[in-house]
Amino acid sequence: MSKEYTFDKDDLKKIEEIKSRYPEVTPAVMPVLWLAQDKFGHVEPAVQKLVADTLGLPQAHVQGVASFYTQYYKKEKGKFVLDVCTSFSCQICGGYEILDHLENKLGIKAGETTEDGMFSIQSVECLGACGYAPMLQVTNDKYVNNLTTEKVDSLIENLKQGKMPEFESIPMPQHETES
Amino acid sequence: MAEIIIDDKKFEFEEVGKVLQFILDNGMDLPFFCYHPSLSIPANCRQCFIEAGQMVKDRESGEYELDEDGNPVIRWFPKLMTACSLDMADGMVIKTHVTSEKVKVAQADTLELILINHPLDCPICDQAGECPLQIQTYKYGPEGSRFEHKKVHKPKRIQLGPRVILDAERCINCTRCVRFTDEVSKTHQLSIVSRGDKNYPITAEGQVFDDPYSLNTVDICPVGALTSADFRFKARVWEMNQTPSIDVTNGKGVNIDLWTRDNLVMRITPRFNKEVNDHWMPDIGREAYRLFNENRVSKPIIKLDGDQVRSSWNNAFMTVSEKISSVKSDEILLIGSPYASLEDNYAFQNWFNRLGVSDVYFTPHIEKGYGDDLLLVDDHAPNTNGCKALGFKEVDAKKMAKLLSDESYKAVFILGDDLLSRVDIDDSALESKYLVSFATNHTETTKKSDLVIPITSSAEHIGSYINVDERIQRTIPAKETMYTNRKLDLEMSMGRLDHFGTKFDNWVSDKNRVDCIPAWEVLVRIGNEMNLEFNFASPQDVLEDITDKIPALENVSYDRMDKENGIALKLSAPKSVTT
Numbered sequence: 175m176s177k178e179y180t181f182d183k184d185d186l187k188k189i190e191e192i193k194s195r196y197p198e199v200t201p202a203v204m205p206v207l208w209l210a211q212d213k214f215g216h217v218e219p220a221v222q223k224l225v226a227d228t229l230g231l232p233q234a235h236v237q238g239v240a241s242f243y244t245q246y247y248k249k250e251k252g253k254f255v256l257d258v259c260t261s262f263s264c265q266i267c268g269g270y271e272i273l274d275h276l277e278n279k280l281g282i283k284a285g286e287t288t289e290d291g292m293f294s295i296q297s298v299e300c301l302g303a304c305g306y307a308p309m310l311q312v313t314n315d316k317y318v319n320n321l322t323t324e325k326v327d328s329l330i331e332n333l334k335q336g337k338m339p340e341f342e343s344i345p346m347p348q349h350e351t352e353s
Numbered sequence: 354m355a356e357i358i359i360d361d362k363k364f365e366f367e368e369v370g371k372v373l374q375f376i377l378d379n380g381m382d383l384p385f386f387c388y389h390p391s392l393s394i395p396a397n398c399r400q401c402f403i404e405a406g407q408m409v410k411d412r413e414s415g416e417y418e419l420d421e422d423g424n425p426v427i428r429w430f431p432k433l434m435t436a437c438s439l440d441m442a443d444g445m446v447i448k449t450h451v452t453s454e455k456v457k458v459a460q461a462d463t464l465e466l467i468l469i470n471h472p473l474d475c476p477i478c479d480q481a482g483e484c485p486l487q488i489q490t491y492k493y494g495p496e497g498s499r500f501e502h503k504k505v506h507k508p509k510r511i512q513l514g515p516r517v518i519l520d521a522e523r524c525i526n527c528t529r530c531v532r533f534t535d536e537v538s539k540t541h542q543l544s545i546v547s548r549g550d551k552n553y554p555i556t557a558e559g560q561v562f563d564d565p566y567s568l569n570t571v572d573i574c575p576v577g578a579l580t581s582a583d584f585r586f587k588a589r590v591w592e593m594n595q596t597p598s599i600d601v602t603n604g605k606g607v608n609i610d611l612w613t614r615d616n617l618v619m620r621i622t623p624r625f626n627k628e629v630n631d632h633w634m635p636d637i638g639r640e641a642y643r644l645f646n647e648n649r650v651s652k653p654i655i656k657l658d659g660d661q662v663r664s665s666w667n668n669a670f671m672t673v674s675e676k677i678s679s680v681k682s683d684e685i686l687l688i689g690s691p692y693a694s695l696e697d698n699y700a701f702q703n704w705f706n707r708l709g710v711s712d713v714y715f716t717p718h719i720e721k722g723y724g725d726d727l728l729l730v731d732d733h734a735p736n737t738n739g740c741k742a743l744g745f746k747e748v749d750a751k752k753m754a755k756l757l758s759d760e761s762y763k764a765v766f767i768l769g770d771d772l773l774s775r776v777d778i779d780d781s782a783l784e785s786k787y788l789v790s791f792a793t794n795h796t797e798t799t800k801k802s803d804l805v806i807p808i809t810s811s812a813e814h815i816g817s818y819i820n821v822d823e824r825i826q827r828t829i830p831a832k833e834t835m836y837t838n839r840k841l842d843l844e845m846s847m848g849r850l851d852h853f854g855t856k857f858d859n860w861v862s863d864k865n866r867v868d869c870i871p872a873w874e875v876l877v878r879i880g881n882e883m884n885l886e887f888n889f890a891s892p893q894d895v896l897e898d899i900t901d902k903i904p905a906l907e908n909v910s911y912d913r914m915d916k917e918n919g920i921a922l923k924l925s926a927p928k929s930v931t932t
């Protein structure tokens with residue numbers, strides 16, 4: 175049932191390069207997990223095992239690292255993973271309303287994936303963008319800030335057409351008055 | 354000499370160690386969880402907080418600076434320090450909860466935090482009674498908790514492996530178990546997963562925690578998160594007696610504690626001995642508790658018309674003396690045992706020497722490749738070196754089979770050993786002989802014996818064993834036999850139930866005493882029957898005789914073994930040095 179995962183020659187070369195950056199092997203776990211996630215879309219246990227075996231480290235150790243970070247997907251996820259921040263700042267600015275709206279719109283709960291495999295929703299802790307709360311992040315990549323329900327709707331439409339949001343530079347209020 | 358001041362008392366020290374260990378070594382108390390003397394120091398539980406400072410020295414005069422009141426000036430660390438990771442230094446000043454309000458508050462606060470999501474299910478937890486978390490909370494914890502919200506739930510009753518069960522809710526994430534598998538057993542099977550209030554230790558997905566030393570994690574877990582699958586829910590700690598002993602299932606001679614209740618051994622745990630096993634023992638050694646409880650020979654057994662039936666002691670003694678009188682001394686084959694104690698082996702040898710039989714043979718129980726790099730050795734028996742020290746003739750299984758089928762022997766005496774399970778021999782070869790075995794348990798050997806004399810196991814007698822490293826160590830009786838009484842035997846421990854239990858209690862009965870006698874005593878009694886001058890009164894007596902006769906064992910005594918945690922002997926002549 176579980177798929178076979180392997181690294182090809184190119185991957186192994188990259189991994190060697192990553193390893194050469196550190197005096198020991200353990201620090202290479204994070205970038206190699208990252209590389210694996212880029213390749214397979216997730217780092218479920220079989221992928222963790224591949225990473226562990228490739229680096230010659232205990233599988234338990236790799237699992238410990240992978241499970242520490244929400245950014246590593248321990249299960250297969252949708253094509254787009256929407257990480258909605260529900261930490262304090264976003265929460266008081268309506269983070270839960272945004273999450274609620276998304277859940278209703280996609281018909282899934284946080285932690286689930288739509289049947290067509292397009293979207294997953296996660297409720298996550300602070301992503302360090304309190305100044306533009308409420309916000310969400312798309313698949314460990316672009317931030318979508320100052321969210322409103324309309325903004326969420328158009329984001330979903332765009333993603334369905336394969337259009338990732340653009341990077342948005344938001345000046346802080348104090349900088350605005352300066353200029 | 355370097356000095357350190359702890360709670361206004363001055364202590365001298367030579368070796369720079371950690372403050373926590375020094376405090377403990379000097380008989381003071383300081384609560385802690387994650388620290389373990391035989392593991393690395395992560396300082397993650399924060400329970401061992403202390404105030405620490407350094408007396409200021411005047412650089413020129415080299416004297417300590419004094420303030421206006423004549424007290425030394427102390428430069429304090431700005432925050433509380435963890436004593437477990439703090440190196441001692443000359444002129445250091447430490448304040449624990451005894452003298453510092455700040456430390457007291459910190460200890461209570463840390464406990465309050467640790468207990469936020471702890472289920473507090475002590476009444477049904479195996480660890481209760483020997484739980485550092487429970488003890489520290491009673492001593493140093495807060496009155497109640499300010500966290501009156503729903504607790505975080507985590508996996509419970511997870512069978513990590515064949516012998517260990519995890520209750521993640523009880524875990525305080527001290528990482529002792531993880532460090533054990535990383536640093537001691539080196540299987541690296543455990544790791545903490547997730548983070549924050551969700552984390553707990555577990556094996557990698559799909560991996561079984563089958564570490565051959567896995568049960569040590571149960572011992573060192575400072576809460577009831579890891580419990581033994583076998584011992585779970587069998588006995589409360591305060592119902593049991595704890596008796597120091599020696600592992601008799603391997604030649605390493607791991608130091609252990611036998612935990613008994615109502616004369617059943619309930620569990621076996623390792624006992625610290627720096628020279629032998631540190632704080633650890635292999636899982637397999639803990640299985641031995643069954644040997645002490647189950648399948649025991651109780652009352653002599655005699656073969657009548659091919660059937661083994663129970664017999665009286667008197668009958669058994671008479672049978673032996675008659676048998677011996679009916680054969681010549683060179684028709685007797687004596688087989689000593691690497692499983693029996695030094696005292697029993699010696700008494701066996703000495704008794705028959707008086708009858709003119711001088712040779713005692715034995716076959717070691719060695720399995721090549723069985724051992725590991727940690728605490729298991731190839732030798733399965735605890736006292737192979739004891740047999741060698743007594744000058745027994747070592748023969749391998751093949752030669753032993755030959756001896757056993759030698760027609761010239763009419764009577765064979767086998768001491769405390771399931772010899773026939775490791776010697777390949779035809780039943781018919783034994784038929785012409787009278788086979789007497791002194792045995793603790795029913796085995797292949799006892800099945801084939803004409804007379805079985807039940808003797809005490811290492812859980813019931815005082816006996817010395819010489820391990821593979823030539824260290825002599827002894828056992829102390831933990832279980833009563835039909836003929837011993839812990840109230841009278843000052844060596845035996847008395848638990849709560851022994852003091853206060855009555856026949857109407859659940860756990861007090863007379864059922865579990867075995868009808869057996871120490872081998873040396875059996876021989877004394879048969880000797881009386883035969884008017885032999887063989888008059889030992891105690892194992893002590895036997896040992897004294899041994900130490901008188903064998904130079905390598907000179908000055909060995911139980912007292913010394915107890916005080917020195919066993920004595921390293923020099924049995925073999927030093928190997929000649931080739932240059």
Ligand code: SF4
Pocket residue numbers: 523524525526527528529530531554570573574575576578579
């Ligand atoms: S299971 Fe026990 S030993 Fe392991 S981390 Fe938790 S509390 Fe510590």
Ligand code: FES
Pocket residue numbers: 385386387388395396397398399400401402435436437438
């Ligand atoms: S014992 Fe845990 S921090 Fe010191």
